[in-house]
Amino acid sequence: MISTDIAIVGAGPVGLFAIFECGLLKMRCHLIDYLPQAGGQLSEIYPKKPIYDIPGFPTILAQELVENLLKQAEPFHPSYTFGERIEKLEKRGEGDFLLETNMGTQIHAKAVVIAGGLGCFEPRKPEVKGLENFENGKGINYMILDPEKYRGKKIILAGGGDSALDWAIFLADVAGSVTLVHRSESFRGAPDSVSKVMKLSESGKIKLFLNTNLTSVNGDSHLQSVSLINTKTKEEVTLDTDHLIPLFGLSPKLGPIENWNLNIDKNAIEVNTDDYSTNIPGIYAIGDINTYKNKLKLILCGFHEAALMSHSAYKYINPGVKYTMKYTTVNGVNEF
Numbered sequence: 001m002i003s004t005d006i007a008i009v010g011a012g013p014v015g016l017f018a019i020f021e022c023g024l025l026k027m028r029c030h031l032i033d034y035l036p037q038a039g040g041q042l043s044e045i046y047p048k049k050p051i052y053d054i055p056g057f058p059t060i061l062a063q064e065l066v067e068n069l070l071k072q073a074e075p076f077h078p079s080y081t082f083g084e085r086i087e088k089l090e091k092r093g094e095g096d097f098l099l100e101t102n103m104g105t106q107i108h109a110k111a112v113v114i115a116g117g118l119g120c121f122e123p124r125k126p127e128v129k130g131l132e133n134f135e136n137g138k139g140i141n142y143m144i145l146d147p148e149k150y151r152g153k154k155i156i157l158a159g160g161g162d163s164a165l166d167w168a169i170f171l172a173d174v175a176g177s178v179t180l181v182h183r184s185e186s187f188r189g190a191p192d193s194v195s196k197v198m199k200l201s202e203s204g205k206i207k208l209f210l211n212t213n214l215t216s217v218n219g220d221s222h223l224q225s226v227s228l229i230n231t232k233t234k235e236e237v238t239l240d241t242d243h244l245i246p247l248f249g250l251s252p253k254l255g256p257i258e259n260w261n262l263n264i265d266k267n268a269i270e271v272n273t274d275d276y277s278t279n280i281p282g283i284y285a286i287g288d289i290n291t292y293k294n295k296l297k298l299i300l301c302g303f304h305e306a307a308l309m310s311h312s313a314y315k316y317i318n319p320g321v322k323y324t325m326k327y328t329t330v331n332g333v334n335e336f
Contacts, residue, residue: 001106001107001108001273002079002081002105002107002108003031003105003108004028004029004030004079004107004108004109004110005022005027005028005029005109005111005317006018006022006027006028006029006030006109006110006111006112006113006313007029007030007097007099007107007109007112007113008029008030008031008032008063008112008115009031009032009033009086009099009112009114009116010031010033010040010114010115010116010287010289011031011033011037011038011039011063011082011108011116011285011291012033012039012040012041012042012067012073012115012116012286012287013031013034013042013066013287014115014286014287014301014302014303014305015031015033015040015041015116015286015287016031016038016039016066016069016070016073016117016138017072017073017265017302017306018047018067018079018113018115018124018286018306018310019031019068019073019076019311020072020073020076021189021306021307021310021312022076022125022310022314022334023073023075023076023078023333024147024310025076025087025310025311025313025314026122027110027304027310027313027314027317028076028077028078029076029078029079030078030079030081030086030109031079031080032080032081032084032099032101032105032106032107033080033081033082033083033084033116034085035082035083036082036083037082038066038070038082038091040064040081040116041063042062042063042065042066042227042248042329043062043066044061045062045141045145046062046064046143046144046145046163047061047062047066047145047199047243048062048144048145048146048147048170049062049144049163049166049167049170050062050166050170050172051065051191051252051299052068052301053291053298053300054299054300056167057184057202057211057298058304065299066130066255068198070302072144072189075102075333075334075335076335076336077116077286077335077336079316081101081105081107082123083103083302084101084102084103084105085101085102085255085256086099086100086101086256087100087256087257088100088256089260089283091280091282091283093181094281094282095110095111095282095316096110097109097110097111097112097282097283098106099112099316101171101242106190107324109317110282111282111283111313111316111317112282112283112284112286112319113283113285113286113309113313114269114278114283114284114285114286114289114290115285115286115287115289115302116288116289116335122177122248123142123143123248123249124129124248124249125142125248126213126214126245126246127157128214128216128217128249129216129299130217131217132218132221132255133217134222134223134244134315135136136278138219138221138222138223139219139222139223139224139242139243140217140223140243140245140246141243141244141245142245142246142247143247144167144245145172146174148174150171150174150175150242150243150298151174152175152176152237153175153176153242153243154175154176154177154240154241154242154243154246155171155175155176155177155179155241155242155243155245156179156180156181156226156239156243156244157171157178157179157181157243157244157245157247158180158181158182158214158244158245158246158247158248159180159181159182159247160182160183160184160186160187160188160189161187161188161189161247161248161249162183162189162190163195163247163249164189164195164247165180165187165189165190165197166179166189166193167245167247167263168180168197168206169193169196169200172200172206172256176324177206177207178205178206178311179195179206179209179239179241180206180207180208180211181206181209181210181213181214181228182208182209182211182212183211183212183213183231184210184211184222185210185211202253203300208264209228209230209231209237210280211231211232212230212231212247213226213228213229213231214227214228214244215227215229215236215243215315216299217237219331221285222242223241223242223243223244224240225238225239225240225241226238226239226241227239227243235325254267257269257289259290260280260283261279261280262278262279262285263265263278263279263285265291266291268288268289268290268291269289270291270292271284271290271291271292273292273293274308274312275308275309275312276290276305276308276309276312277309277312277314280317282316284304284309284312284313286306287302287305287306287310288302311325312325314321320325
């Protein structure tokens with residue numbers, strides 16, 4: 001059995017930063033993640049995607065951020081269980097939790113932090129017949145792991161959120177041609193990204209089809225073309241392409257977390273924003289998995305939540321012990 005102070009379910013960026021915040025308070029962490037490596041969505045879905053809203057980094061690649069967070073956590077010697085999912089969570093007493101994975105691994109912890117833990121993600125697919133004929137390396141992908149795969153190729157992206165916008169901007173300098181298809185004439189992504197995409201379209205670096213839906217995908221053993229229709233003019237067009245990448249987001253499944261007697265609202269865990277505790281004392285939820293009024297699903301917000309959570313968890317684990325917060329500029333970062 002693995003024993004630790006804090007069991008963190010989910011090894012995405014927020015879970016990784018929680019190691020650092022807990023480590024400053026001399027609490028050791030063990031992380032469990034169903035994915036085969038640390039990083040969560042950043043490593044699994046868009047490792048080469050640039051992120052622009054991390055303080056102090058005008059731009060940083062998703063995987064680079066993960067590597068920095070791992071390095072930042074190193075002085076506190078966290079331990080990890082990868083490729084396993086927490087199936088059971090039992091509270092045996094105050095400061096006494098037992099977690100068990102689908103592989104039978106048991107973790108004893110004094111407090112539990114759910115940092116992601118949404119289980120498996122499935123891409124939301126457009127309602128276009130025959131998509132499955134060109135999946136699995138035949139031209140249709142629902143995420144971009146290696147942009148170099150598309151160097152010099154003809155690419156069609158579909159979607160109107162941040163992911164579609166960011167990849168259109170990034171691939172404009174990589175692919176042979178980039179076409180962005182969106183069903184509306186307004187985007188859901190960041191205004192700055194929308195502005196960049198519009199400028200790229202005006203300059204001819206990408207092709208932009210608004211108020212347009214995918215109607216069919218065509219090819220033999222590999223995707224060769226995609227047909228589109230303008231929902232306003234009803235004009236139809238067929239474009240030759242090497243790859244179609246629908247980016248309509250991911251559909252998360254809460255999985256075993258639903259059975260842990262936590263207060264759930266629309267597939268997210270309700271928390272107290274004083275310290276991001278749940279309705280069960282000793283269990284916290286930080287990052288995209290939690291919900292509260294005015295919640296923003298941003299990495300930097302998750303970092304804030306991790307900091308407040310760690311101080312509350314310290315008090316929960318050490319009742320009656322007085323702690324005076326000191327800045328890292330005073331104490332530095334001391335290993336243990």
